[in-house]
Structures are given as C-alpha cells and as structure tokens.
Amino acid sequence: DQARPYPPGDIGTRLTLNAADAGGAPAARAALAASLITPLGALVALAFVDVWVALCVLTGLPALALLLRSFARDTGATVAAYQRTQSLIASRLLEALEGAETIGAAGTAGRERARVLAPLAELGAQGRHMWALHGRALGRSGVLVPLLTLAATAVGGLRLAAGELSVGDLLAVGRYAQLTAGVGAAASLLGAIVRAREARRRTQELERMPATAYGTRRLPPDGPGELRLCGVRVLRGGREVLRVDGVRVPGGSTVAVVGRSGAGKSVLAAVAGRLIDPDEGHVLLDGVRLDRLTHEALRTEVAYAFERPVLGEGTVAEAIATGARRPSRERVRQAARAAGADGFVRRLPHGYDTPLPRAPLSGGEHQRLGLARAFAHAGRLLVLDDATSSLDTATEHEVDLALRRSVRPGTRLVVAHRPSVADRADLVLWLEDGQVRAVGTHRELWHTAGYREVFGAGAEADADAGADAGPGPGPGVGGSVPGAVRRPEPEEARP
Template identity: 70%
Template sequence: GALELRGVRVLRDGTEVLRADAVVVPGGATAAVVGRSGAGKSVLAAVAGRLLDPDEGEVLLDGVPLDSLTRASLRAEVGFAFARPVLGDGTVAEAVASGVRPAAPHRVREAVRVAGADAFVRRLPRTYDTPLADVPLSGGEYQRLGLARAFAHAGRLLVMDDATSSLDTATEHAVDRAVRDALEGTTRLVVAHRPSVAARADLVIWLEDGRVRAVGPHRRLWERAAYRAVFATGVRPGADGAAGAGGATGAVAAGDATGAVAAGGAAGAAGPEAAAGAGGAGAARGATGATGGEDGTRAEGAIGPEAAEAAEEPEAGVGRIVSLHGEARP
C-alpha cells in the first residue's frame, strides 16, 4: 500500500527528534531510510508502522489513517522485522507462524525459503519441529527466522529496521531479490546502513538531525558529498536510537496495534511479542502520489545503480520460487 507521512513531528523531552512534512512511498515500492547515527531512522520506522504516535501530523496507508484501524487489522496490514527478533522457545515452525493470525504450514515454509533459512533449518535435529531452546543459532540465523516470520505475515506494508544487519552483503542481496519476487505489491520501508541496500531501493529517504533532508533515487543523491558521507562514518547498525525509548531496537507488542517500542529491548516481527511500553501508540497512513523531499529532490521510481559490494556468492538456501501472495513465480 502507498505510505504517506504528512506534517509529522515527534518530540522527546521537548526536543524534536523527527520532522517529516511530506513523504510519500508509492504502493509496492521499496524505500530505504538512511542517515547518520541519531538521525531518526528508527523513529521514522516506528511512526510509519504505528509503533509510535507522532506528536503532530498523520501517517496514511492507501489514504486511510492507521489509527482508524482496529488492532487486529493493523497487525494484518503492517509487518515488522528487526535486528534482534524475539522468537521464543517454541519450535522453528511455531516461531515463524506466530502472530495475530497464525500462518499456515505451507506459508511458513515458503517464508523460510525466501528468507534463505531453509537450508540451515533442514540441518536441525528435527528440522521445522526443532525447539529453538535446544539449538544454538547465530545472529544471522536468528535474523533470517525473524525475516521469515515477517514475510509469512506480510500485508500491505513491511517495515524492516536493521533486519539484515547480521547477514553478509551477498546474502542480503540474494534475500532482497527473493523478497521482491515473493512479496510483489508489498510496500517496504527499510532502514539501511549499506549503500548497496540504498542502491537497490526505488527511492531513498535521507534523514539528517531528525529532519528529512531529501527524498529521491540513490544514484541522484549519491552526487552529493554530504550523502556519500553518511555511508563513510563507519557507524554500524544498532547505533540509531529506537523510537520512544532512546535504546536499541524495540519489540512489537503482542497483537497490539498500539504496541510500544521497548526500551533497549529485543525486537520482533508482525506483533507476536509482548513489549514493555516506552513510546506509546503511533499513527501511520498511506496515499499515492509523487515523492517529495524537503529540499525539493523528487523520486520518480528510478532505481539507483547497485553498489559493487555484492561480488561474492550468497549463502545457500535463498529461495526465489513461490510468491507469498499466492502467485507462482518462475
């Protein structure tokens, strides 16, 4: 669905931490959110998915205020994936299926394949029926299961905040290609720290000191030295403050459209986790239209050139076969 932020302001202790006057992400597009540490990337992601209410303004999804949707409807329409997903102690299948509306077994397997997790899941003692408490998983494996859960529950909007930070560049690229096939039509808002991620996006939302400096294609923004400097700071994912808490990435409240972001807590996808409230509910909305940056830069759907980082072969197991919207892909 088309996502729009209108006159959005978020304050923290009286200080403005986000201002987005006019940001539009067309339906089905991928928007990368970039900026230095503390620029407000996670705050924007939380507001867009209604994990945090803006103090002013509104956010729309296909022209409908997200705060007008019921909790169940919102969680069905907006999915989340974070850097540190909380998967629980159930089985792999249960972790991926968990949500307001549990995903069917075939959808769980499709989502795991798209996330590039099928190969290592099949190596587990009981494959999909293996209790997560029984096996040590790497950070990248946990992230891929978190992505799978988000994909299994994907609706019109998918918000990804540092959700691939533990994946190598080539695997991240392969997962991105698979997601484009499987979730065609789903709008994605991706907090990005690598230029290769921004280059693959349809448009980039560039934040600086809590304000939207520009919105446009990566290749156009790359002409600016200040934009290139964003990726030369050496800051790794996780440094940006989480919405409403000033901590790391937050968790989504279980089945709660007004789920707050947990202070410094781990994060989940599609609402299966309970979180300690810190930020409050948020309004998110979406609408179609041209995308405008606050300095006049405009995005028109052009896709920026891909960075040369992805030269290595991706890890095995990244699937590109089945659409999670029910359409078979070649």
C-alpha cells in the same frame, strides 16, 4: 513508547518482585485484622468489667497509634528507596548481560562488575535502616504497652479499694489488660503492608499507562499500500527527534531510510507502522489514518522485522508463524526460503519442529528467522528496521531478490546502512537531525557529499560495485518514482 522512561531492568523488577510483594497485601491485611480481634475483644470485655479501667487503657491507645503511624511513614519512604535501588541494580545487570560479549572482548569485566554493584552499599544501608525502624517501633511499643497494663491494674486496685470491684474483677482486669496489649505486635504486620503498598504503587505506574487505542476503520480492499506522512512530529523528553511532512511513498515501492546514527531512522520506522504514535500529525496507509484502523486491520497489513528479533522458546515453525493471523505450514516454509533460512532449518535435528532453545543459531541465522516471520505475515507494508545487519552483502542481496519474487507485493520501508541496499531501493529518504534532508534515488543523491558521508569509509567502492552490476530490480531504480515527494539538495561531488 510510554514505557521508554523505564529501563528494562526496572520494568522487570516492577513486574516480578514488586508485583509479588503487592500480591501479599491481602494476606497481610487479613493477618493484621485477625491479630486485632483479641485486643479489641479484650477492651470490650474490660469495659463490661469496669468502664473507668477501660477508659484508662483507651487514653494510652492514641500514643500507640501515633507510634505505629510514624513507623509506617518512615518505613514507607525507606522501602520506596530500597525498591528504586534494587531496580537500578537489576537494570545495570541486564545491560551487562546484553553486552557480555563486548565486555569480555574489551576485558572490562571488573569495571562492569563494580558499576553494577556500586548501588549495593546504598541498598544495604536502606535495608539496615528498615530493620532499625522495625526494631525501634517494637522497642517503643514494648515500653508503652506494659505501662498501659500497669496503669489499668493501678486503676483497678483503686476501684477495688473503693469497693467498686471484687478481687475476681481485679484479676479479670489484669488479664484483659494483658490481652489488650497485643495491639503492639501489629508493627510487624504493618511493615509487610507498607512494603506491599509501595510495591503496588510501583506496579500501578505501569498499569496506569493508557493502552493504545484503535479505531473501527478498515483498509480499502486491494489497496497498493501507499504510505503518507503528514505533519509528523515526535518528541522525546521535550526534544524533537523527528519531523516529517508531505512525504508520500507510492504503493508497491521499496524505500530506503538512510542517515547518521541518531538521525531518527528507527523512530520513523516505528511511526510508519504505528509502533508509536507521533505527538503531532498523522500517518496514512491507502488514505486511512493508522490510528483509526482496527487492531486486526493494522497488524495483518503491517509487518516488522528488527535487528534483534525476539523469537520466544517454541519451535522454529511457531516462531515464524507468530502473528495476528497464523499462516499455513507451506507459507511458513516459503517465508523461510525467502529469508534464506530454509537450508539451515532443515539441518536442525527436527527441522521446523526443533525447539529454539535447542537450536544453536548464529546471529545471522537468528536474524533470518526474524525476517522469515515478517515475510510470512507481509501485508501492504513491510518495515525492516536494520533487519539485515548481520547478513553479508551477498546474502542480503539474495534475500532482497527472494523478497521481491516470493513475498506478497507491497510497500517496503527499509532502514539501510549499506549503499548497496539504498541502490536497490526505488526511493531513498535521507534523514538528518530528525528531518528530511532530501528524497530521491540513490544515484541522484550520491552526487551530494553529505549523502556519501552517511555511509562512511568504503561506501564509494560498494556503490561502484552496485553500479557495475547494473540497475537493481524494481520500477524506480535509476529514475524517479511517479508521485513521490522529491526534495534533493544538489551539491557537486568533490574530486
């Protein structure tokens, strides 16, 4: 959650291009040190030949040092701006690739191309400015260094005239002065070090993010999976996006979280399983605060399924088995059957051993594999964050029935957009503007006009179909769930 201010493309650039540039810093420093050995050795040798000539050269070195320092400062600012613009282009490109189908259907490819490449002119200007700074530094050092050599030779000539140096000494002074002039070539290597330094700074911004801290507690054995949210507040950019207090979800029940877009449903789902920590308050599972659990205890008892699951590039079986603990092959197949994925998986060329890059999967099939992975690792709490959005209503109902029959009993938190899903739940948590508007059963809340409006057009027909089919499975449908917090706000349905 702490990485939220950084777009995915920016993070990708920091972890690839910037990390590679930062990794080149040791080699650049070593090369710079090696390049300075000869000039410094020549300066020492010059002092042995004649101290006054060496002092003459030393008086010019501060000017050269100021030149290089100015180059490093100006180059650092330009490199930082260049890398920021590079990340902006990468972020926009990634957004466009993720929405390629929408862009193609809308016929906005040209507009999107212009949006992605809009910062390219600025990137080019910054690149040209970097080369201009580099050329300016080389040009100035190219003037200053010969002047130092000339001054050293002139002082050597005066010392020769005074009888303090021999002709051979004067010849040596000229050669050593030329070798000392090699300091000016450090500008190129210094530029590489500056680029590495700025790249390192960008990667360190991610490295300095504190890792999620875990406790030492474990859950009590054979707990039902009771979930409680006490004084929970989540802030984004100083704005409150979620406030939930005093909500208790009985263990073993299914809770549907509903609300309009932006109501805080996904934030609540993330808080419930500690994908993010609330800014205030605590979440408890079977009486133990989530932030006090060990990593193993938390991740073996809380499973997630998302709208767009990331399955990796292994086999189908490996994608389903990925988790804190590796399930058996039979458990993987059982989870796939519960998610309605077993049929199409068996039709793949190598079944469960088919590599995912070679498996042509539809959006719904992709989503069902994500569900299967969650089912294979289901513990006391299973969170489905819009994880059935690509399934049709009938398939979604079949998955729900299989989930109740085949998957380990536990508490289920389901982000719902269809009234049929809410109707099958034991309890509905209705969010509005990040706060709990009401808690009750779907049928109780349906009498509130605002609740019906959450589901949009066609919701009443869907709900009527669910009512005709009779009460859905589960202990609380059509009635209250014992011990649940209830805050209904009745509003008579309009005719």
